[in-house]
Amino acid sequence: MRGWGWGEDERAPALPAGAEQLLASELALQRGPAVPPVALDEVSLPDRALPDAVLGRLRSAVGAEHVLDDREARVTHAAGRSYPDLVRLRSGDASSAPDAVVLPGSADQVLAVLKLCSELGVAVTPFGGGTSVVGGVDPLRDGFKGVITLDLTRLDRLLDVDAKSLTATLEAGMMGPAAEAALAEHGLTIGHFPQSFEHSTVGGWLATRSAGQASTGYGRSDELVEGLRFAAPAGELRVAAGPATAAGPALRELLVGSEGVLGVICEATLRVRPAPGHRRYEGWSFRSFEEGAEALRVMEQGEASPDVARLSDEEETRVSFAMSGASGAQRLATRYLSARGHAGGCLAIVGFEGSEDDVERRRQRSSALLRAGGGLALGTRPGKAWLEGRYAAPYLRDHLLDRGVLVDTLETATSWSKLVSLHATVRAAITGALGSRGTPPVVMCHLSHLYPSGASLYFTYLAQQQRDTALEQWWAAKQAASEAIVASGATITHHHAVGRDHSQWMRAEVGELGLELIRAAKERLDPAGIMNPGKLLPVSPTEAEAEAGRSPRPSRGSSPSPAQSAS
């Protein structure tokens, strides 16, 4: 992973053909010199706070070669991959770097490290692929003597496959492609493909309740979990795998989504499926977002949904077309759509995976409902294009950051009856917040992840970056969108999780007594409070802040010292 951005240099796609023109016309962005990230050896790094004696004990627990405190290890574990993370890293600020990176090789070693850190008063930040976009892996000291990052990528084995019951037990540090490759040898797939797939881990998916792009068909990551092996400072928890139980509260659901705050997922037994022999992805057009949303609702409630279903709004459709550049094919497509009354409409992608028969059977049912709902079939070309570019957006973000563009995404979910109004409300909130700062944004959205009762909305917005106040600018948009989401009764996150960036809205999400339930679990599993401080649970606002009506969230831009930012 590039230290200041996404993925690997040699795999980074070029900026799309129409992007420069779009940035100039929509964001009034002058084509200037790129703003490259600071080189690794110029990044500023705080002194290591942990004494050698502590490192020595950690080395005894996992082996000397698996405790790293060199410059590269600390910088590459200093942050996740959120917009503010990248702004800091690109500017050469790795002040949030952990004192050391510890790589346990087994669940027993994880347990040993957690017990040791609990005893020594050292904060622990669990780290899978490090792709959090909500500050979930930012190492915060939070008053502790020091902080280590617990890198789980050595837990990388497929432990068991039960082909008859269609379950597999995997270690938590397996990366997406490795997990899929190991299961492919058994003819199986998990079917979990988040945008971060190439660089995220099984444990990271579950700790954040990640939903993959094909969750409509394969289910969310949390729906795939049957069993867990979980390590906490207080000991080990095992949730036995099984299809269903009525034996009390589902403790599995307390551990899944716990974001490292209660402990560490070491192994998981997941439902798997036969690997699909055939894939078909298609494009559809709708005259409006509302028309498309209604068609997707009818399809989903008619149990006729494909595995992937997503509908871009008018703005996302327009910008996607513009980004691709004005090719002949594009002009042809635009003319085709205009002729059928679909000018300025919305593009949907639907994708089917399975046996050829199965795909064809399901496709016929879906297509009939989409057509009845006003949809116009566009064939497989847009589907293929989407499939090819499905993991490219984070690379594109790096290009945009190079050019001084604020770019972020946020997401929520709500019931079908509230979706269209929520879409308008959140759009307006982002537009207003950035417009009032003199940087009017482009705000795009797609509807995806269908459920019988509702769906997710995923917003992407771009604006001219305010160089000197980049984090304040970002936070203004983030806060406005989040307040709009909460005021609408929607969830603060559908699949990005809570981390630092959403923690202050957890009170609105689950109520004070709900927070108390999470705290009660934390006190039992992590009595010293060392696990991933500053994440998931809100930091209570000070009275002064509350009075002033200001956000209790520490500004990571203005107070970059970890000690301060965790206050």
Added chain:
Amino acid sequence: MRGWGWGEDERAPALPAGAEQLLASELALQRGPAVPPVALDEVSLPDRALPDAVLGRLRSAVGAEHVLDDREARVTHAAGRSYPDLVRLRSGDASSAPDAVVLPGSADQVLAVLKLCSELGVAVTPFGGGTSVVGGVDPLRDGFKGVITLDLTRLDRLLDVDAKSLTATLEAGMMGPAAEAALAEHGLTIGHFPQSFEHSTVGGWLATRSAGQASTGYGRSDELVEGLRFAAPAGELRVAAGPATAAGPALRELLVGSEGVLGVICEATLRVRPAPGHRRYEGWSFRSFEEGAEALRVMEQGEASPDVARLSDEEETRVSFAMSGASGAQRLATRYLSARGHAGGCLAIVGFEGSEDDVERRRQRSSALLRAGGGLALGTRPGKAWLEGRYAAPYLRDHLLDRGVLVDTLETATSWSKLVSLHATVRAAITGALGSRGTPPVVMCHLSHLYPSGASLYFTYLAQQQRDTALEQWWAAKQAASEAIVASGATITHHHAVGRDHSQWMRAEVGELGLELIRAAKERLDPAGIMNPGKLLPVSPTEAEAEAGRSPRPSRGSSPSPAQSAS
């Protein structure tokens, strides 16, 4: 509900034609005079322990007419509907009766009563329909000044319907038929039909993670929950309804299945579906349980399952035939099966609900897979018979109790790869435990509630009752079966819940740290520990009991005093 048994007199079906002969031939049961239950006015009832002042404050909270301490109210709330409950009640023992029955009329009143009881040190047993078969509503004092039963049946309103999102918000005390009738006016159904449907409540379903007979199609009750309003002594929790969220641990899953131990479910937002216009239930025959189980697995994993799918083992099939009596139709069916190599085989029922098109489309896919798996189609007659008798078993149990028969059911779930061996193991355990007491049983089982990774096994067993040691006899079988289930790594309950009868196996189910997590939640929500004492969480064995290797479970037969039995 009959005070000593199930349902209403006028609706009780007669003992099936072949039953008497079967009991004589299989259980060596002499046809003697029936053993009728003790009449209500002869039931022995303990003195009311709560002083008038406490009743006065409860009356202020819910209205004087909604606090009942008359004989009938106390007896009818003295127990659930488990075999030991009925043995005690039929013998005239209502020593477990609550001091009073309190019927709140709103969620706010529930909260007020819980706060009051917490302040006064009065134990509270939440009570929906009172159909628990695991001792879940037995009012236990557990060292408190007294115990009230909180009857929730006045919370009986349909609060909201969102037809576009297919969700409905219902109060927890709505009985099954009332809930379905109210939704039918909107053309909707919950589709949750447990055997107790006619006498159980929405809140009871969720508090116990009930799975209805059609859970293969409609989902378990816990899978249908989107939102909750929950009252605990420490306050109110609201889980906002929504299709999905990644905002931390799923607190909803801590409240669902909490069996009244953490508090009371007052309202729930459930997923609903369009009411089916068409139903088709069919019979199938398989040569063996193993063959049938394999066919159901392939069907379920092929996403081709009907809404109801159940497969009786050889013994359940044989006994069901015998129970129906030796009619001409039966003889014909037997001859038909023999001619096709299915003599001594297994009967399966599959049922489809939906639009006529939908049913036919799904039926064709299922049928093809069942046939390929060795199934022989028997047409709709067995399906209709099952559908008509689906709620009759508890009535039949009363007839058997009249005749001095021990009859109980128990259930579990496991993965497809372990199902057939678990079936044999549990059968052997029950057979061994009762055989060694000189009362060899008939043990029957069916596989039902299909999931991609496994299914449920539901056992019914009959034996000659040992009149003087009826509860010890029952406990011997229960304990043997439960130990066999736990040793096999299966869950102690798939849909009956934990209650008193399974609580000692919760340690095996979730581990010591898992128990600590439930206790942590309880301490936060119910600091005085008044909520449904003696349920869900294991009572720790005393050292003496542990040394003697005896069960820590209090024998309800030999120590009928509530104070003792809660020790």
